Amino acid sequence: MIRIDSVTKRYPDGTVAVDRLSLEIPDRSITVLVGPSGCGKTTTLRMINRMVEPSEGTILLDGKDITQQPVNTLRRSMGYVIQNAGLFQHRTIVDNIATVPRMLGWGKEKARARARELMERVGLDATLAKRYPYQLSGGQQQRVGVARALAADPPVLLMDEPFSAVDPVVRKGLQEELLRIQDELGKTIVFVTHDIDEAVKIGTMVAVMRTGGKLAQFAPPAELLSHPADEFVEDFLGADRGIRRLSFFPSAGLQLLTAPIVAIDSTAEQITARDTAGAPYLLVTDLEGRPLGWGEPDRLTAGDIRAEHLLSHGRPFVAGTDSLRAALDCAVLSPTGWAVAVDAEGRAAGVVSQQTIAEAIRSAHAEGRETDRAARATQVTKAVG
Amino acid sequence: MSGFFDIPSDLQHSWLGLIGLHLREALLPVLFGLVCALPLAQLCVRFRWLYPPVLWVTTVLYAIPSLAFFVVLIDYTGQTELTVMIPLGVYSLVVLVPAIVDGVRSVPQETLAAATAMGFGPVRRYVQVQLPIAVPAIIAGLRIAVVSSVSLVSVGTLIGNQGALGNLLADAMFYHRPELAVNSVVTTAVLAIVLDALLVGLRVLLTPWMPSGARRKPKAATARPEPATLALEDAVK
Numbered sequence: 001m002i003r004i005d006s007v008t009k010r011y012p013d014g015t016v017a018v019d020r021l022s023l024e025i026p027d028r029s030i031t032v033l034v035g036p037s038g039c040g041k042t043t044t045l046r047m048i049n050r051m052v053e054p055s056e057g058t059i060l061l062d063g064k065d066i067t068q069q070p071v072n073t074l075r076r077s078m079g080y081v082i083q084n085a086g087l088f089q090h091r092t093i094v095d096n097i098a099t100v101p102r103m104l105g106w107g108k109e110k111a112r113a114r115a116r117e118l119m120e121r122v123g124l125d126a127t128l129a130k131r132y133p134y135q136l137s138g139g140q141q142q143r144v145g146v147a148r149a150l151a152a153d154p155p156v157l158l159m160d161e162p163f164s165a166v167d168p169v170v171r172k173g174l175q176e177e178l179l180r181i182q183d184e185l186g187k188t189i190v191f192v193t194h195d196i197d198e199a200v201k202i203g204t205m206v207a208v209m210r211t212g213g214k215l216a217q218f219a220p221p222a223e224l225l226s227h228p229a230d231e232f233v234e235d236f237l238g239a240d241r242g243i244r245r246l247s248f249f250p251s252a253g254l255q256l257l258t259a260p261i262v263a264i265d266s267t268a269e270q271i272t273a274r275d276t277a278g279a280p281y282l283l284v285t286d287l288e289g290r291p292l293g294w295g296e297p298d299r300l301t302a303g304d305i306r307a308e309h310l311l312s313h314g315r316p317f318v319a320g321t322d323s324l325r326a327a328l329d330c331a332v333l334s335p336t337g338w339a340v341a342v343d344a345e346g347r348a349a350g351v352v353s354q355q356t357i358a359e360a361i362r363s364a365h366a367e368g369r370e371t372d373r374a375a376r377a378t379q380v381t382k383a384v385g
Numbered sequence: 386m387s388g389f390f391d392i393p394s395d396l397q398h399s400w401l402g403l404i405g406l407h408l409r410e411a412l413l414p415v416l417f418g419l420v421c422a423l424p425l426a427q428l429c430v431r432f433r434w435l436y437p438p439v440l441w442v443t444t445v446l447y448a449i450p451s452l453a454f455f456v457v458l459i460d461y462t463g464q465t466e467l468t469v470m471i472p473l474g475v476y477s478l479v480v481l482v483p484a485i486v487d488g489v490r491s492v493p494q495e496t497l498a499a500a501t502a503m504g505f506g507p508v509r510r511y512v513q514v515q516l517p518i519a520v521p522a523i524i525a526g527l528r529i530a531v532v533s534s535v536s537l538v539s540v541g542t543l544i545g546n547q548g549a550l551g552n553l554l555a556d557a558m559f560y561h562r563p564e565l566a567v568n569s570v571v572t573t574a575v576l577a578i579v580l581d582a583l584l585v586g587l588r589v590l591l592t593p594w595m596p597s598g599a600r601r602k603p604k605a606a607t608a609r610p611e612p613a614t615l616a617l618e619d620a621v622k
């Protein structure tokens with residue numbers, strides 16, 4: 001565990017970048033430092049690998065003061081990833097990744113083999129190994145940065161806005177990749193960002209810092225969204241905090257209706273005979289049970305059940321796995337106002353109206369029943385993998 | 386009728402011999418300049434306050450005309466090759482220090498931070514990260530130093546005939562053989578061009594990591610007047 005114990009950093013020009021900060025960074029999880037520009041996130045991160053020395057206070061790694069060991073030994077036990085990757089432009093990708101193992105005295109071949117293994121782990125094609133950094137896209141470079149930091153298998157990973165220089169789509173991919181890698185490797189990660197969405201998405205714990213280097217709140221993301229400590233944190237979380245909080249409520253408890261689901265080979269009689277529970281539309285599925293679209297009951301009973309006459313059912317949510325946010329999103333986007341739930345194989349599991357989702361949200365709020373981080377992390381892994 | 390390549394015997398060298406002599410007089414000072422400039426530049430990068438005074442001194446030195454330099458030195462080193470090579474070494478130093486400093490400083494902050502974070506000490510960082518990335522800038526500086534050095538050697542003809550190929554200029558007048566002057570100018574120019582091309586080749590060889598389309602324009606090249614032309618004028622005077 002990394003323990004930051006009332007640490008203050010005063011730069012020579014008098015700027016107080018970090019002010020009596022105390023944090024307990026749990027092992028094998030992602031702790032995010034988030035806050036507005038200039039609030040001392042980078043300074044805090046760099047004090048952990050001693051690129052910046054604290055003016056006051058101590059930092060303990062597994063109970064031992066980090067100043068007790070030689071500084072370069074400490075640094076080699078901590079991977080470091082920065083914005084724009086900071087790759088060595090004069091070295092090939094594989095040699096970039098092999099840097100720390102080589103410094104630790106590994107043979108050239110062993111280090112390169114390790115580098116290739118890591119390229120695969122972070123999702124880089126093996127054909128990129130002999131290229132130089134200028135021949136890679138920003139997102140690829142960032143992956144190299146992550147691979148390089150992981151090369152010597154350090155227990156700690158420090159990441160300073162690693163994904164802020166890439167476009168949103170690539171960023172989302174990198175975030176999911178990081179969660180997947182973290183699931184496999186279980187590093188102690190300290191992650192700096194100024195993007196609260198990113199913090200909420202990947203953090204096990206989130207430390208919100210305010211200008212002047214003070215800690216505003218240190219809590220799991222769900223708690224941050226439900227109980228912001230003060231107005232500053234609330235403002236920082238942004239306007240749609242309520243909606244975002246829904247991603248921490250499971251959709252498992254939603255009452256799904258199966259009555260309004262009909263297969264495409266159903267006869268008019270079968271449909272008329274069915275009690276459709278008052279649903280204004282019926283969901284038509286193919287013979288395997290996969291949703292095809294919504295049909296009006298009148299047309300369907302008139303025998304007009306061709307797939308091209310159906311209304312789009314939008315993107316369904318996965319029953320149980322996806323959050324209430326995903327369910328609500330489906331319902332809001334659906335032309336009928338009803339969301340379609342599918343099982344893991346993509347077969348229709350049921351349909352649910354906006355009203356039902358709204359009730360579920362109300363009762364979830366009342367119970368304060370957010371899923372915990374670990375459960376979410378595995379969900380993400382499933383969704384990605 | 387003596388030919389283009391028949392060198393008067395008073396020069397005690399064949400044409401090829403003169404070329405060898407010329408190369409030695411031109412390149413040894415550049416080598417000396419490089420060896421001094423590397424640590425000096427590193428000091429200037431580490432201690433920022435050192436760079437402005439160093440830059441000032443080197444600029445002033447560069448402004449001294451080569452002839453004035455020779456005249457002062459003759460009192461100490463006599464009419465020898467050394468008298469020619471010392472100013473050339475100083476000029477090289479003057480060109481190379483800013484070239485190396487600029488090159489080393491052009492290494493991105495992120496790259497340096499990454500190196501430090503990976504546990505590079507200052508020396509390892511200079512040798513393994515900063516210098517290799519500064520290679521294009523250093524070679525740009527070397528190109529200027531080498532070309533100007535090659536042309537300036539000719540001025541040495543005024544210092545007891547220590548001008549190698551430049552000595553042909555004096556002989557051209559003395560023996561009324563204008564083709565010797567042409568030989569001198571053309572050979573010097575070709576020598577400079579060939580050396581320059583070799584340096585460009587070396588750069589390409591050392592920097593496979595540079596985008597080939599957008600090779601950075603060497604900064605130092607624009608910072609100084611075109612020394613080759615100046616020196617040639619100087620030499621013909």
Ligand SMILES: Nc1ncnc2c1ncn2[C@@H]1O[C@H](COP(=O)(O)OP(=O)(O)OP(=O)(O)O)[C@@H](O)[C@H]1O
Pocket residue numbers: 011012013015016017036037038039040041042043044194
């Ligand atoms: N070397 C330095 N000397 C003096 N002041 C500094 C130095 N480095 C940072 N600061 C100041 O310390 C404060 C915190 O800087 P820091 O880089 O830690 O912020 P940050 O939270 O990482 O910001 P950003 O999100 O913009 O990266 C800022 O006010 C900054 O100007």
Ligand SMILES: [Mg+2]
Pocket residue numbers: 041042043160
């Ligand atoms: Mg920062």
